[in-house]
Amino acid sequence: MFDNIVSETGDPGRARRLYYRSVYAIAGVAIVGLLAGMATGRELIGTSIYCVGVWLGGGISFLAPKLTDVPLQDERDTDLYNRASGLTLGVLFVGGLSIIPVIYVLEAAGRIETPPEVNGAIFLASGLFLMWGVSYGIVKRR
């Protein structure tokens, strides 16, 4: 499809814009579907729309660049993703290292009582750090 656009228009930028708009539009529909399902009490339909949208959008974003000669993504896109991911993790690491031990110590001392939401967030951040460590080890050895 993207190759046809370029051969007809001679404009790779049009194919690239269509690619990004398609992926973002599908992701948008998925998120809106999930929120609408929650708001209207139709959680099953909402989550179904979300799952289909995420898999469809993710599939297109992953497969389309591999199935076309049109440069939908290139090394700079990868560099930008890596830098944004690094920045996000850096913020989480700094925030996590400065907050989580303090919370543990104060809770152990009986000074504070952490609500379940905070414990959930700590658990999630810990899982993310663990996953990052495993991914780093895998990437380092490849």
Added chain:
Amino acid sequence: MENNLPRRREAAGLSQGELAEAVGVTRQTINAIERERYDPSLELAFKLAAHFECHIEDIFQPEENND
């Protein structure tokens, strides 16, 4: 990394989009390289040098060498 890519591209009569297509990247990437906001990979630098039939160092120069 400094570069003279805009001058070489314009001398060759190419638009950013045409150069991008020739070396297999997006126009935005060529634009970012020309504005020195992005340093290309070695692979892309070789492609650009091959396209202009010159050496990589004819296009790209480390900033400390140009004081």
